[in-house]
Structures are given as structure tokens and as C-alpha cells.
Amino acid sequence: MTFATKILQNTTRKVIDKYPLYVPKSGTFPKGFQVGSIASGVKKNNALDLGIIINTNKSRPSSAAAVFTTNKFKAAPVLTSKNVLDSTNGVAINAIVVNSGCANSVTGELGMQDAKEMIDIVNEQLGDKTSPSTLVMSTGVIGQRLQMNKISEGIKKIFQENKFGSDFTSWLNISKSICTTDTFPKLVTSKFKLLNGKEYTLTGLAKGAGMICPNMATLLGFIVTDLPIESKTLQKMLRHSTSRSFNCISVDGDMSTNDTICMIANGAVDTPEINENSQEFKQVQDQVTEFAQRLAQLVVRDGEGSTKFVTVNVKNSYSFEDAKIIAESISNSMLVKTALYGQDANWGRILCAIGYAKLNDLKSLNVDKINVSFIATDNSEPRELKLIVNGVPQLNIDEERASEILALNDLEVLVNLGTGKEEAQFWTCDLSHEYVTINGDYRS
Amino acid sequence: MTFATKILQNTTRKVIDKYPLYVPKSGTFPKGFQVGSIASGVKKNNALDLGIIINTNKSRPSSAAAVFTTNKFKAAPVLTSKNVLDSTNGVAINAIVVNSGCANSVTGELGMQDAKEMIDIVNEQLGDKTSPSTLVMSTGVIGQRLQMNKISEGIKKIFQENKFGSDFTSWLNISKSICTTDTFPKLVTSKFKLLNGKEYTLTGLAKGAGMICPNMATLLGFIVTDLPIESKTLQKMLRHSTSRSFNCISVDGDMSTNDTICMIANGAVDTPEINENSQEFKQVQDQVTEFAQRLAQLVVRDGEGSTKFVTVNVKNSYSFEDAKIIAESISNSMLVKTALYGQDANWGRILCAIGYAKLNDLKSLNVDKINVSFIATDNSEPRELKLIVNGVPQLNIDEERASEILALNDLEVLVNLGTGKEEAQFWTCDLSHEYVTINGDYRS
Numbered sequence: 001m002t003f004a005t006k007i008l009q010n011t012t013r014k015v016i017d018k019y020p021l022y023v024p025k026s027g028t029f030p031k032g033f034q035v036g037s038i039a040s041g042v043k044k045n046n047a048l049d050l051g052i053i054i055n056t057n058k059s060r061p062s063s064a065a066a067v068f069t070t071n072k073f074k075a076a077p078v079l080t081s082k083n084v085l086d087s088t089n090g091v092a093i094n095a096i097v098v099n100s101g102c103a104n105s106v107t108g109e110l111g112m113q114d115a116k117e118m119i120d121i122v123n124e125q126l127g128d129k130t131s132p133s134t135l136v137m138s139t140g141v142i143g144q145r146l147q148m149n150k151i152s153e154g155i156k157k158i159f160q161e162n163k164f165g166s167d168f169t170s171w172l173n174i175s176k177s178i179c180t181t182d183t184f185p186k187l188v189t190s191k192f193k194l195l196n197g198k199e200y201t202l203t204g205l206a207k208g209a210g211m212i213c214p215n216m217a218t219l220l221g222f223i224v225t226d227l228p229i230e231s232k233t234l235q236k237m238l239r240h241s242t243s244r245s246f247n248c249i250s251v252d253g254d255m256s257t258n259d260t261i262c263m264i265a266n267g268a269v270d271t272p273e274i275n276e277n278s279q280e281f282k283q284v285q286d287q288v289t290e291f292a293q294r295l296a297q298l299v300v301r302d303g304e305g306s307t308k309f310v311t312v313n314v315k316n317s318y319s320f321e322d323a324k325i326i327a328e329s330i331s332n333s334m335l336v337k338t339a340l341y342g343q344d345a346n347w348g349r350i351l352c353a354i355g356y357a358k359l360n361d362l363k364s365l366n367v368d369k370i371n372v373s374f375i376a377t378d379n380s381e382p383r384e385l386k387l388i389v390n391g392v393p394q395l396n397i398d399e400e401r402a403s404e405i406l407a408l409n410d411l412e413v414l415v416n417l418g419t420g421k422e423e424a425q426f427w428t429c430d431l432s433h434e435y436v437t438i439n440g441d442y443r444s
Numbered sequence: 445m446t447f448a449t450k451i452l453q454n455t456t457r458k459v460i461d462k463y464p465l466y467v468p469k470s471g472t473f474p475k476g477f478q479v480g481s482i483a484s485g486v487k488k489n490n491a492l493d494l495g496i497i498i499n500t501n502k503s504r505p506s507s508a509a510a511v512f513t514t515n516k517f518k519a520a521p522v523l524t525s526k527n528v529l530d531s532t533n534g535v536a537i538n539a540i541v542v543n544s545g546c547a548n549s550v551t552g553e554l555g556m557q558d559a560k561e562m563i564d565i566v567n568e569q570l571g572d573k574t575s576p577s578t579l580v581m582s583t584g585v586i587g588q589r590l591q592m593n594k595i596s597e598g599i600k601k602i603f604q605e606n607k608f609g610s611d612f613t614s615w616l617n618i619s620k621s622i623c624t625t626d627t628f629p630k631l632v633t634s635k636f637k638l639l640n641g642k643e644y645t646l647t648g649l650a651k652g653a654g655m656i657c658p659n660m661a662t663l664l665g666f667i668v669t670d671l672p673i674e675s676k677t678l679q680k681m682l683r684h685s686t687s688r689s690f691n692c693i694s695v696d697g698d699m700s701t702n703d704t705i706c707m708i709a710n711g712a713v714d715t716p717e718i719n720e721n722s723q724e725f726k727q728v729q730d731q732v733t734e735f736a737q738r739l740a741q742l743v744v745r746d747g748e749g750s751t752k753f754v755t756v757n758v759k760n761s762y763s764f765e766d767a768k769i770i771a772e773s774i775s776n777s778m779l780v781k782t783a784l785y786g787q788d789a790n791w792g793r794i795l796c797a798i799g800y801a802k803l804n805d806l807k808s809l810n811v812d813k814i815n816v817s818f819i820a821t822d823n824s825e826p827r828e829l830k831l832i833v834n835g836v837p838q839l840n841i842d843e844e845r846a847s848e849i850l851a852l853n854d855l856e857v858l859v860n861l862g863t864g865k866e867e868a869q870f871w872t873c874d875l876s877h878e879y880v881t882i883n884g885d886y887r888s
Contacts, residue, residue: 070800071799071800072798072800072809072811073795073796105792106792106836106837108836142792142795142837143791143839144839256796257796334778334875338880338884339883339884341880341884342883342884347587348550348586351517351550351701352515352700352701354516354517355516355701356514356515356516359516365516367517388550391550393586393587395587395588430884431778431880432880432884433877433881433884436875436880439779439782439783439786440783440785440786440788440875
């Protein structure tokens, strides 16, 4: 039995309960935002399925930005929210309304009317009847119309019974209200200081990696901050951050009709607005990117049936684009994903996925310069297990150490292309029996 | 429970024994070819692992052509055979030697020497020491060198003990000798007549859809015929046929370092050579394409752990390329494949895969013109089960009929784009628990 065929026989590969690991128990949240959620009745079992985020800061207009799915079939709320952002240039958006249980996708003109109606009801409740100041998102079953009577009543109840709050429970509840088959709600909050010494807060919620019958995974992400950011700058920054976070994750490589990441900056912390020329621009962009990565990684951690969280790190590439294409190719390979599930140090499958990646520039890949390693992400030594060195497979590898690293829930695949100085990361999970069960077996 | 959530609970989805279904029990073969195979000892259990096809027709020089993997990591036999074809222009190739058990891939300069040596030994045995008249292929474990002592001895034995034959058993044995984890050998033979009234024969062998640790699937295909075809015409014809057969199949979407389809036409049936200007050119090309499709489809039928054989038929497209890209996107989608395994008429996942296909031309897709159906491939009626009509999901579908069609081992997904007149087909299989077991579980 060679090294490469070695798989740990006696390790458990059970899907663990992720809720206690990844859901916070407290948090502080950005100034000037209130959130409310309710069980509208669209979802069964009286589960939370409708949420609203409102901006209460009136000292200056907020800025909003969004990145939408590139799927050619875009759901009604995607098209509707895009219209709102286009017509307002992302200025003075004061609410986001989101429902789960029904994606309002492939619903034609009536679906567009429903999405618009959700916005109108929120605007009416906000006393903001004239301006289109609300964004709308939906996730859940596709091809079915929204039960607008329940949605409408739910929205009104949130306002009329004042279910809004800014405490931890309110934020946790709204993060629950956007879940579909997620096994845990995804809520992240983080404080940061700029050079001016002032403290700001970023809070984000996400859902994803869950498919709800008869549907595909939908990825939704909402980020809010009390830092003032100019709206065009915010759009640019969110695009940059998304291309390095939510667009660098792979569960099954499928992209939905509803995928949306949106962000509101309300400037409730009263400091000068950040724009592209600000001294703090780069710091803020890095902060938002790192924050978006934390949120996106939670989606991978909740990958259906997954037992491993794997960082694919492609370094020293001739171009960033090709580093990302290679990282994506490895991350989406069914053979790599099953090998990871099997705890098999299968460098052949990794090399194969690198080799068929459709690169933009041949200079990015040189067969004789490539290095591939597994990296332990705990503190054990040696951290690096070299599989391929300068294009040559290493045949005498420490099998015991290989077994230890591959048994970890978190690990890293490091690819050093040796062709330049650019790098990209992707985050992926393994492909398990449980994935097939969730997506192929009987669902009612 | 809506239609779309309906899955048959009580149907078996066991992996069936495919050998008796797809392996012929007799056959007649092209004139002027002899084949021999042997257990060289590279594979354990005394299994056949080395085969040679020789052209014995001396009345005119043969023509050969090949289509190789586009993976950037090409195995030594791929590079070596490519050199042979380049230096001979595909003229007078008289043998193909192929081994299984070791892919001679990622083996560097020494691997190149080994591949060359395999050719040299065959040429020597053929008494053909000067010309590089032999092609070489390998499949199996990567990153390991060939055991050249066993290979060398095996090749000599095939010649010295005259293990060549042109009967059914000889052809069946060589098709067995190229298998790795295939569950059945893939051998197809077919006669056809041209306008001249003469009869010709096509015979093909293939292996694929099996991964051997620590490896990826390798696809090998060999086609021989006694029709005379000019070598440049043969190369063009094989490329055309491969792009409509072996390049239109999906098991897991991964492409190996060794994938090769090659063809030899020896002209043992003494009629004028076919070239691009021949009256019969189109007929021959269609014949070869259809034949290559039959062979390629066997690879999908042997898809690891698969329980279903699914034809994805994209019709009425603005362009052939985009029809193929859409067919491929559907065929590779893990969500579509698990839904097929689950016998779930999940039009949402199909639509999703169409929507994220990276098309060349926006004219190919019009959201309001798309039709998606399942088609029964047995003779039961009604054959067509409409899921989406002109972009509108059909919510009142005959559930009983849906269950019947989805329970079939063979079925068709029909996508009518309604944007043009081009069409493309892909053949795919489902993604099962068994696939994860084969590729993720313990292997020794």
C-alpha cells in the first residue's frame, strides 16, 4: 500500500453539530440600525421567515451597494432590488426586507409585482411613500408565488407590534429568519478603529449552502456598518470584497437565481465620509474584505453534509485571475472533494484539477515549478506536508503525519506555482455520503 | 407535497451488474488487424494488463489519427504518441501498445524514456527498427514509474508466443486488458456499406469512468477500420467525431492527464482512399461519429456508482457551441445529478444550470422561450413530460407519469431553447452514494 492510497480507517467522519461552534452568544452592533423578524406562516412549524433591517440614523443619507447573481435567470427580488439601486444610485436606502421559504423566482410578471409590493408595504410603514428606499430579497422554493397575504400581514405586524430591536437576540433572530436548510444561523459582528481613533462596527448575516426542495442553494449576505462611506466607493469596495470572499467559496459549484450580497453604511458614527481618496480607504476595504471572508467561510462550514473545511491557497502566480481560476478548479473538483472526505492525500487529483483549469495566460503554469502541500491548521508540527516539489511527486512521505493532518476538520491545500507574485484563496468543503442523501433522497 | 418534491420512495436504486447488458458475445472484426494481450504482472491477480493492436495489411500504408487530453499535465505516453504522429503525419502507423495498472504520468524524463522504450520493443519485434511506427498509451496509478522489466517481457511474450488473433476472444481480451476499475470491458463492432456496395467494419475499445487510486479517471478509446482514409482527412474526421462523442460525456467533470482517443484506418478492404472531396466523406464521418458515440456512451454507462444513463438534448439553439455549453452545464451539475439519483423532477436545478452556463452569445438564451421536458426512452406514452413551457413552470403535472419516467434507468432531458436551429447532445449519469464510496472510501 503506497502513501497515496493510505486512508485513515478508524477516524470518524460524522457530520458534527455546528451550532455551538459557529453561532455567537453575544455581540454589539452598529449604531443606527434596528432589526425585526417574525414567523409569517410561509414556513411551517412557526419558524421565523420574515425579517426587516431598518436604518434609523437620520443625521445623513445612508449608502447602499449590492452584488447580484450572474445567473441568466434572475429572481424577481433580484431584478427589483437592482432597479432600486440603479434609480437611487444607492443613496438613502433605509430598509431591507427579506423572506425565506419562497424564492419568488421563475414567477414572471406577477412575481415582479409581488416583490414591488413587499417594498411598497415597508415604505408605507416607514412613512416613506414616495421614494423607493427599500431593498427586497427572497430565498426558498422556486417556481411558486409568494403568499402575499401572509407576507403583507407579517411586515405590518413587525412595524405595528414594534418587533424591532438592536440587541443580540434581535440580530440572532433575523439571522435565523433568512435560513432555509442551514444547520445554523450565520451572524458575525466585529469592531474596528480607524486612524482617527474612532470605533466602528460591522455586522453581517448570511444564509447559504442549503438547498430547499425543489431548489438550488441560494447565497444571501447582508452587511451593515455605522461608518460613513460614499455610495460609489461602497459599491466598488463591496465588489472587491465579494470577489475575494463570497465568490471564492465552493460547496457544489452551482449558482442560484437569487444570490445577493448587499451592504448599507449609515454613517451613524459621525465622522467624515470615506471615499476613494480617503487616507483610510485601503484600511476600510481590507477590513470589509476580511469581514466578508469570515461570513462567507461560515457558508462553507455549513456546506451540506460536509465534514471538512478546506482552504485552497494558490501562491506565487503570474496573475491573480489565474491563481483564482486554479483555486476554483481544485475547490470544485468532485474527485478532490471525495478524496478529502476519504482523508486521502491524493495529489494526483489536485494536479489534475490544476491541469484542466482554463487559464488566461500560459505563463501562470509551469509544470516543473509547481509545488503542492497539505498544511496543518492546528499548531502541530511539521505544519507542511510536501506532496509535489518542483513538479516531482514525493514518494517517501511520512504516512503517520499525513494521517494526522488529513484527520483534521480544518486543513489547507497550498499550491505554489512559482511563476509570479500574485495569490488567491478559495474555501471549499468535502463531498460526503450525507451530501448525496440531502440532495438526492426523499424530501417532502 | 408539490409535484416537484415528489420522489419515488419504493424504487430500487441499486447499481446493477452491467456486464451481461453491455458486453457482446460475438462479433466480426476489420480485416488486417491482429490483437494480443497478456497479464504482465503489473496488475495483481494475474489480470490482463498489456495489449497490442497490429496492422498486418501491407497492401498500402495505414493512416492514424488521435485526439489527446488538453490537461496541461500530459502523461509521458501522450507526449510520446503525439511526437510519433507529428513526425509521421499519421502515415504507416502499424501498432498500438497499451498497458493498464500504471499511467506513466508525472514521471518526468525517465517516464518519457520508458514510453519510448515500449515503442522501441514493439518496433523491434515487428522487425521495424527504423521508423517510429507504434503508438503507446498507459492508464492506471500516476506518479509511479512503469515496471519496465515486466512490460518489456510481456511485450516480447505476446510476439514470441504469438498471442495474436483476430477472433472475438482476442478482441474481448484486449478490451479487458485496458480496464482499470471499469466494471465491464467496452467493445463495439459494426459493419457498414458505402455507395460502392462494399462492406467495411469499425471496431472500438474504450476504458474509462473508473478511478484507480491515487488517480483520476482516464479515458482511452481505440477505433480501427479496414476502410482506407487519407491521414489528414482521418485526423479531421476523428476530431469532429470526438467533439460529438467522447467530449460530450460527463461522469464527474474531471479530465485526466492521459485521455486519448486514437484511430487507425488500414485500407485492407481494397477500394479508393476516402478524402475530404470524396462523395462518401459525409457518410463515413457520420458513421464514425455515431460509432464513437456508441463507444463513449458505454463509458457513461459504467460511470462509477451510477444508476441512470441520461441523455441531455439541447435543441433549437442559436449556435452549436452554446447548445453544447448548456448541455455540458446541465450534465456536470452536482445538483442535477443528485436529483436524478433521487428521481426528482427538479426543473429548478436544470434551469439554474442553464442560467449559469457561460455562453458565447447572448442570442442563444431567451428566458421566455425556453422549454424543458423529461422524455421517456422506453416505448411508453406519453413520451414527453413538460416541466417548463415558454419559460413558465408547469405546476399541474401528472405525478404518476413523472414517477414512471424518473424510475427508468435510461431517460432524456430535452431543452428546447427556441432561439435557432442548432442542437447538441451530452450523456451523463447520476451522482450516487456509491460514487462517494468508490472515490472517498478506503482503497488498498
